[in-house]
Amino acid sequence: MMNPVRHLYIHVPFCQRRCAYCDFNTYANLEHRIAAYVEALCQELDSYARQLGRAPAAPPEGTAAAPLTRAALRPTIFLGGGTPTMLSLAQIERVLQAADAIVPLAEAEVTTEANPGTVIDEAYLRGLRSLGINRISFGVQTFHDPTLRVLGRIHTAAEAIATYRQALRAGFTRINLDFIFGLPGQTLAQWTQTLDRLIDLAPEHVSLYSLILEPGTPLHRQVTSGSVRVPDDDTTAAMYELALERLAAAGYAQYEISNWARAAATSGDQELPAGACHHNVAYWLNADYLGCGAGAHGHRYPQRWHNVLGVEDYIAAVRQGRLPIAETSALSEDDLFEETMLMGLRLNVGVSYAHFRERCGHDLRAIYGATIDELVELGLLTADAVGVRLTPRGRMLGNEVFARFLRERTTSEAIRPSLRT
Ligand code: SF4
Structure with a gap:
């Protein structure tokens, strides 16, 4: 048996609608394949559980002090996508039960990504909490409704705020809100308004990303054809600098280029803020992790691999009783250092x-x-x-x-x- 892994990523490649900027491995109009996909996912998780066994429990309290090493991290499970919240509670329960045989659910930071347009009520959010999900990450992107429409998002700013409040009422304390800056037509004034509303909401964790125009996406075509304009590099840099100032003044500690968490009074320069996302920190510490689901990546030095991309190819590979790996690469010691x-x-x-x-x-x-x-x-x-x-x-x-x-x-x-x- 190989050594267990402490970090598990699970990919759910379904979305109600594709956003104009998105190049993730995700598909719209495949709702009818969710049940079969969940079966395949559980089968893939089961085969890793047989090969790897279960990760040890979390490190004892107090090991999170500086200097930061992999041992300071909690075990983690991360449901990403795509839109994991397109799964029913019963389907998520099945997936988490299978995941628990690899990473102990009760000890882990268990995150799900969520689209505010799909999380329809508080009961669903309460259900997620009761299944052991203790962290939720909402893709909000901006509080400017016309821009949300250009991006093809399925929610308004008001709906995103309402969903965030529902999550608080449902018992989530660990909530991340994702935003993008440098968006089509976005002005510094609009970005300021988004930052103001975000700071008013005071989520525990904030991720801010600069828009990347990925070739092949509708937004890339619109920008290259000139039908949509994005801010220039200087304006985008000014947006980032504004965010640095505003979030620091509001009591957030930046702990990574794109990530902030509300700072505990005791946090020092050498420490992660208490609300830091341990799953993502595991990536930044170049830790080993397992990725399950269509197109998911895994990394266990000295190897890296990724699964087949398509939902049907993935289901078919798992049904044939094999791991759905598309490609494996060997990592050298120089790769590890770099x-x-x-x-x-x-x-x-x-x-x-x-x-x-x-x-x-x-x-x-x-x-x-x-x-x-x-x-x-x-x-x-x-x-x-x-x-x-x-x-x-x-x-x-x-x-x-x-x-x-x-x-x-x-x-x-x-x-x-x-x-x-
Ligand atoms: S909801 Fe997220 S994963 Fe789905 S298409 Fe939009 S950006 Fe991509």
Whole structure:
């Protein structure tokens, strides 16, 4: 039997309607296949449970202190999509029962993503809580209704707010709201209004993403044809900076480039805020995780793999009694070093020496000492007794800093031209 994994992602690839910007592996008008898909998902989970066994329980209280390593994280289960809340409570119960044989539900941070347009009543939300889901993440995107329509969202701002309040009444305390900035036609004034309403609602956790125009999406076509305009890079950068200021002033701690949680009074620079999403932090700590469902990715060093994309292909593969894996790639030790740095530096706490040693089996300075010294000299990185982290300037030039940690690219020329601009 292989070692258990502590982090499990479960993909639910159904949506009522495809949003104009979305390139996730998700499908509209396949509601009639949900029941068969859930059967296949449970079968895939069962086969991993037989191979891997069950993860150990959460680490004892108190291990979340600095320096941050994988051991500080709770086990996690994350239902993502797509729209997991298109499943009935009975279907979610079946999936979670199967998941519990891999990651212990009672010990875990159990998150579901939800579209405010599909979560129709408080009873459903209460049902989710009673099934052991203790964190919910709503895709809100903006509080500007005309923009929601351009995006093809199936809810209004008022419906998103009503659903958030229902979730609070249903007993959820761990609630994330997702927003996007740099949206079609969005002005700084509109973004300010969205931030104001968001801060009024005071969710425990906030994720803010810059719009990415993914080739092949309707929105990409609309923007390239000129029928829709998006803000320029300077305006989008100003939106991000405004969010940094407003959320900090409202008592949120940023712990990753796109993520904030309400700060506990005791949080220090070296700690995650209490409301941080442990599942996502597991990704940023380059932890091993299992992905189940159509198109889901898994990562267990020294391998990474992804499942077949299509719902029918996925169901057919599982019914044939095999794991529905489409492709597996081997990871080298250099991949491990690079990914540990590239993912870890996204976190405000950065990469601790303890984490790098625990994850990679080497001393961080022995692998990247010269790179670290150079980046510190350039004012892009700080290094102290705990580890290394980006400076505010390093955050603005994140991609250039990340490039320096790629083992194939060791000349300093890659970064210097952009620093002069
Ligand atoms: S609801 Fe989410 S997953 Fe579904 S199409 Fe819209 S953005 Fe994509």
